Amino acid sequence: MHRSSLPTLPALLASLLVACGGDQSPAATAPTTPAAAPAPIADNARASRYPETPMRPVTTEYHGVRVVDPYQWLESPKDPEVDRWIEEQNRRTRTYFDALPARKAVRDRVATMLNAVSNAWYGVKYKGGRLFATKFQPPKQQPFLVTLKSPNDLASERILVDPNELDPKARTTIDWFVPSPDGKKVAVSLSQGGTENGTVHVYDADTGKETGDVVTYANSGTAGGGLSWASDGKGFFYTRHPHPGERPDSDLGFFQQVYFHKLGTPEAQDAYAIGKEFPRIAETRLSASDNGRFVLASVQNGDGGEFWQYLRDARGTWKRLADLPDKIVDSAFGPDGKLYLVSRKDAPRGKVIRIDPAKPDLGKAEVLVPESEVTIKDIVPTRSRLYVVDLAGGPSQVRVFDLKGKQTGDVPILPVSAVHQLESIAGDDVLFSNTSYVEPSAFYLYQARDNKVTKTALASTAPVSFADTEVVRETCTSKDGTKVPINILRKKGMKLDGRGPALLTAYGGYGISLQPGMRPVTRLFLDQGGTYAVANLRGGGEFGEAWHLAGNLTNKQNVFDDFYACSKYLVESGYTRPERLAIIGGSNGGLLMGAALTQHPEMYRAVVSYVGIYDMLRVELSPNGAFNVTEFGSVKDPAQFKALFAYSPLHNVKDGVKYPSVLFPTGAEDPRVEPWHSRKMAARLQAASTGGPVLLRADVGGHGADTPLDAQIEQLADVYSFIFHELGLDAAGE
Template sequence: MTKLTYPETRRTDQSDAHFGVTVVDPYRWLENDVREDEDVAAWVAAQNEATFGYLKALPGRAQIEKRLRTLWNYEKFTLPSQKGGRIFYGHNDGLQNQFVLYTQDDKELPRVLLDPNKWSEDGATALAAYYPSPDGSLVAYMVQDGGSDWNTIRTVDATTGAVLSDEIEWVKFSGVSWAKNGSGFYYSRYPEPEEGEAFQSLNLGQAVYFHKIGDAQAKDARVYARPEAPETGFSAEVSSDGASLIVTAWKGTDSRYEVVLIDLENPDADPVDLVTGFAHDYSYIATAEGRHFFFSDENAPKGKVVSTPAKPGAGAVQWMEVIPEADGVLSGVNIVGGRIFANYMEDVKSAVHLFALDGAPLGGVDLPGPGTAIGFGGEPDDAETFYSFESFNRPPTLYRYDIASGALSVFREPEAPFDPNDYEVAQVFYPSKDGTKIPMFIAHKKGLDLSDGAPTLLYGYGGFNVSLTPGFSVTRLQWMEMGGVYALANLRGGGEYGKAWHDAGRLENKQNVFDDFIAAGEYLIGEGIATKDKLAILGGSNGGLLVGAVINQRPDLFAAGLPAVGVMDMLRFNQFTAGRFWTDDYGDPSSEADFRNLYAYSPYHNIHNGEAYPAILVTTADTDDRVVPGHSFKYAAALQAAEIGDKPHLIRIETRAGHGAGKPTEKIIEEYADMWAFIAHETGLCVPAA
């Protein structure tokens, strides 16, 4: 293959001293915001011109996009919520850029309440979340523009569809919780950033506010804050009985919280500290029979349910264990209709068990097979709940569950343009470098010829206690339909087996994650499923870091890599927006021990000249304010400057798209068509004719 000529990238003599180590950083200027720096904008334009020219010419690229568009074009629904007898859910007729919010009650047919597709010409303004009031008459909703983490809260009348004048800005990492009487809601926000700093400056000084419907934001009352600790963030939730505000304080991504109880019926009462010390996960579930119920991992690394009196008396807070730790990981808990719905992961597959409020077992919810169930939301006195079930070869089906009788009915079921029975899914357990058994799902078309290995895409994440459970994706299905194998490895660092599994893949143990992923590739090759020249890898965000790190460590093992929106500079990740939260998983670069650990695997700093690297297509977005695009810009520049062989090392930079949330359907289809064409070409997958 002819060696690519990449756009020239200016180098500087920037370097920093860290604990006696001089670290060069010649592309630091690429950290600047593309909206504010003309040189960075010009570099982005030049890179995209080269990349899109290359991708457009790849064999099969047009066929992939055409088929992907056909597969995508079926009705989709989001999990419903119910308030005051009114049901709310998202609907997409197939190729709409954004889901439309519908509402209905027992007396009316479903009707459109909010259509984000009308909010912008390019489809990049999204409905990020919505929160119906207790009686269902109003809905507070969050607007996300261009994929940014910043949200604006607005309110709509659920009966008339009229959007109210209320508008709240500079909201990030927050939900909305309504007062029981519907007069207003609680939310968390940061101070307004300095001019030009909204998409890069550190997020500090979050506080909880109350907004009264009809008031201007300037009148919102600050309810709770810790100005002496600006690094602390907060979420606030009104208790099920409306009598308390539960404020959860957090400092990072690790689930270690403090919990404060504010008496809403007695404004003069001092807040009560329910949980102190940032040592454990205490997450509020609901209030029932005079007790607050919480999920906790204190002395229960796989999770348990505890409760405490809703009106604490004098002295220490009294906790009572309701559901003890089990063999499976407790991944979700809800209290609806006087029952506890406990959603467990058992070998990375959902199992839903029911309990009385005193912890007595009441059976379970029958699921269609191995897969992922989510939902079971509602209030303690609701008569029904909704949930969704999906798997690798099964799109999400929405179910309605009557709590008193246990009767189950389908609420919405998609009619997809493919037969799920054409695909098979298996779960295997393979040994990592240290002998630890790692689960992995392997999916492909039934009858696929594996005699010479097949083009295989291996996906992983391995961090932040995130669990990768069986889920449906049109893009995965297309890869399999074309004759590829899809493999998903449940690496350490995730939450698939509880706190110990997470701890085994973070901080000084991060190398275990890379070893697990490398071992997954070796297993696929050893079993004859793939070969080295047919194996591609994909990961996003922390998974982008994963792809970059393992390519540096084992460039011989892979044919292609797709690091998406990755954390690539492990020495400066904590200098931007939400990056400081990630020290829980990565460590702090200002600590010598952490620095040496981070520097040893940082993708940007460990590209090895003289070794033949696989083909790499880096993907990011110019408005990503979660993992700022400077990570990917610098990494791509370093790849292109290195002597690492003649395979293409390109970067694809999307416009008006952030870290992933809210991305329009059209942009998703175009991006995956580019990625699948890239790895199909590199792994020898012959794209079927259109």
């Protein structure tokens, strides 16, 4: 995707889930065994009063269609009346949870699990003979930056930057870090309070002390950010957002440009490099060749997956290397000085081409790896090899090629697993992270000469066992006949009699793929005899760009049809029935939840929808919504308006319908999805639904990246006790 609507973990780590579609009611095939009824709770009934929410209609006309919005007043971010309304909603929500008999047991088990989660490392980078990594170590509230001499020498590990020490309130987060080529310095973007508005600080990698170099407004929750060091480590190119006073406040999260900072000089002297010609919604990534002669700026046009490529040559001149129609979506400089590119031009699943950056000409590019049946996700060139990480419909594979394009083998990985990172460390050897639904994440060392894989000391251990669990990968048929994969976790020997509960998740957007990964809290659901399912919907990137485009803009309804098809599959195959089916998703997956519950309210008993998008007619008016136009479309376009209005969850709620029980967790400082989406959707459903409770859980955080460990525990305790109660489950234990 982009980065804007991408759910940022760890807050959503255990909860981003979804399903796939079809258009027939499951009533004729669903088992008729009565559902287990949730225990009565005084404040749970529809008859109990919600906080009073005045309707103040505002009418807007779009292409001759008059649309009335009675809750637009809830969009005001600093209005005392809105603040009081939020407080009342939170008070009612807490009353609901305080009355749940299983909430304490669920909370205790979640806390035991998350506090027992072992150390975890991610984002590993190898520079100057040392490793840099972000480390998560409960009970510390936030991840921190460490260095090591090798992946098997934990005794050499040293903390370099620890947000837990910088901020006792645990609201400071590492957005990203970039070591210098010699590994002697590292630039770290830090942000506060979930805003993702990052300031770069430079640290000495030997002492851990700051150099005094500080660069502000280098990252945002809308456009993201990045940095690329000069080869001598004496400065770096970085993404710069407008500073206050340079543009109107409404434009401060836009118009990202590239500047150069020379170490030891004040930020005010930083030199403009490129970007005045970039679009308002530019999102820029920076990379450099090993010798520092060339710098590449990959500029994404909002969140739709289209890129321009700009190359800086050895003389310091920037030129556009590729336009949007060239469809260059990824890149990597090789040790041989060549530039390796992933192109989707005439190859929706990707091909690898190579050019000489000293004589950049895409028309004369070598095709090293042609398009195949799998989707290219990442490339890593080494001294004499090219590693290609692929998606095979969701799970990963890693192919190995020589530098002439001949495939020499595959890297052995776990079955039905995901490779989330692959890092060159020496010669042709690489480190890669690998995880599956039942195996925790670990970094493995692949020794090229021996074709040997060994697990390193950078390995997590799980607080629970999935030894009794099997993973089956099935397909369901969507409304238009498209086959959609669904990954199902269940206990071995499970009877498919339709009696069990099921929890389904999905995402379906921005070309983002839901890949395998162990989530310890899934054990809570499996221990209740439940099924946990992950669907790989259109809109994602599991089968390449064609799969993505089949679920964006005016094709977005395909995503919701896919989800419904997966839901129906779980019912018709005997895993569950609608009375015992819960769904969960976040961000773009929250939009999916909103569409699912409004289009097929009869299919679900409970819905958890994190930081979701629900008003598709006004989303583009918010800062990050402008970046989303290339993915969702705009109301300014008649055809796109028609599609948006047809599925916009807020505008498709109908009075008097028995909607599922719904929980809306949201963050007050969310820079990616405005929290008013959840406020308006909660208010509309509370006024309309004759079904279960509609609960707003408005927190102080952001989109998820900043959520401290203790807050994660409380949030997950609420989520799972909500699901347990609504599905008639009364215990959290084995």
